[in-house]
Amino acid sequence: MSYLRDDARLIRSHLPPHARPPHDVEGLFLLYAVLMRAKGEHVTDVDVHDAWAAWTEMRNPDHAALVPFEALDEATQRQDLPYVEAIRAAAGERGVSGAS
Incomplete structure (x- = not known):
């Protein structure tokens, strides 16, 4: 297994049960791993949405949420929060402070 x-596996382990994604999102979590290494505990909901959008663009380019984070309604924006928190927790566990 690569670093x-x-x-990515560590990030997934920090997700709460209600945020468990489907099984076919390995590529998305690799992007989240890159975010963790680059931004560490400074990762934001915008960062997580952008990573998700890049991944989704390759899978479903017509998805309704492929808009900038700021254009999403509040309920959709909140869906990124468990992933932000999981990345931050994993970064803390790894000792990755990252750049702000």
Whole structure:
């Protein structure tokens, strides 16, 4: 297993049960692992949405949420929060402070 897959697995382990994604999102969590290494505990909901949008663009380019984070309604924006918190928790566990 590569270091990024290991980081992706750690991030997933920090998700609350209600935020468990489907099984076919390995590529998305690799992007989240890159975010963790680059931004660490400074990762934002905008960062998480942008990573999700890049991943979704390759899978479903017509998805309704492929808009900038600021254009999403509040309920949709909140869906990114568990992933932000999981990335931050994993970064803390790894000792990755990252850049702000």
